[in-house]
Amino acid sequence: MHLKVFYNNIARINHGIILNYSYINLKYSKYCLQFINFLYINGLISNYIVKDSIIIVFLKYSKNGTVLKKINLESKIPLWRWYRYKRLISKKSLFLLKYKQSELNLIILHTSKGFLFFETAYFLGIGGHFVCQIKV
Numbered sequence: 001m002h003l004k005v006f007y008n009n010i011a012r013i014n015h016g017i018i019l020n021y022s023y024i025n026l027k028y029s030k031y032c033l034q035f036i037n038f039l040y041i042n043g044l045i046s047n048y049i050v051k052d053s054i055i056i057v058f059l060k061y062s063k064n065g066t067v068l069k070k071i072n073l074e075s076k077i078p079l080w081r082w083y084r085y086k087r088l089i090s091k092k093s094l095f096l097l098k099y100k101q102s103e104l105n106l107i108i109l110h111t112s113k114g115f116l117f118f119e120t121a122y123f124l125g126i127g128g129h130f131v132c133q134i135k136v
Contacts, residue, residue, distance in 0.1 A: 005029045009055075010071050010132065016059060017066050026055040035131070038108070038115035044068055044134070069135040106134045 009026040016024035026032060028050065036055055039045045044067055046060040060067040107118035109128030121128055 006032055006035070007073065010073055013057065013068070014071055016057075017068055017070065020065065021059065023056055023058045026057060028053045028055055035115060039068075042117075044136070067136060072133040072135070106136060108132050108134065 005027050006029065009029075009032050012024055012026055026036070033050065033055060036045070036048050036057055040048055044060065046058040048058065049056045108131045109116055109118060109121050110131050111121055111124075111126050111128035113124065113126065115131065116124070116126075116128065
């Protein structure tokens with residue numbers, strides 16, 4: 001159930017980015033709240049407020065528009081597919097071939113330590129579930 005809510009909330013965020021909304025109302029789920037908190041801590045959104053069963057997310061703007069450009073969910077890769085650390089870093093890894101890191105794309109994994117950027121998980125030597133790719 002929470003995956004449907006998560007997918008719906010990501011679609012709402014992308015829609016708000018396209019239409020340059022100052023804030024977006026999201027449905028509450030614990031998983032979504034953790035994800036939004038991760039975005040806030042890393043400076044990708046301005047702020048968020050939790051009211052009843054709604055999370056109000058305030059988008060962060062720069063000179064070129066919103067800081068977030070798009071959040072990509074890969075439909076071909078199941079959200080809960082686990083990637084071990086060795087598989088993430090191997091040169092033949094389909095994961096790394098498909099999601100080449102650049103300054104404009106951030107890969108987010110859900111690990112035993114919570115949501116982490118790919119680089120942080122790599123540094124800690126842990127694997128995780130692929131969540132999304134963010135264009136900044």
